[in-house]
Amino acid sequence: MRKLNCPQCKINRFRVRNKNGDSIVVTVNENLEVVPIYPEMSLEGYDLEVLYCLGCSWQGSPEKLTNKH
Ligand SMILES: [Zn+2]
Numbered sequence: 871m872r873k874l875n876c877p878q879c880k881i882n883r884f885r886v887r888n889k890n891g892d893s894i895v896v897t898v899n900e901n902l903e904v905v906p907i908y909p910e911m912s913l914e915g916y917d918l919e920v921l922y923c924l925g926c927s928w929q930g931s932p933e934k935l936t937n938k939h
């Protein structure tokens with residue numbers, strides 16, 4: 871499935887964070903599902919509504935990666 875890219879720098883890797891300040895690297899697919907790049911990692915407790923781009927200062931929700939918004 872196609873991965874969505876950062877609207878600014880066009881890479882497809884982002885971080886999500888939890889309340890403890892931990893972060894893990896994820897991608898977002900066409901169904902706006904947030905997927906950890908290491909499948910064994912759990913997204914439990916992570917805020918999936920705020921993505922932080924790995925390549926630039928962009929941050930935003932998965933919906934903002936589509937052209938519809
Ligand atoms: Zn970016």
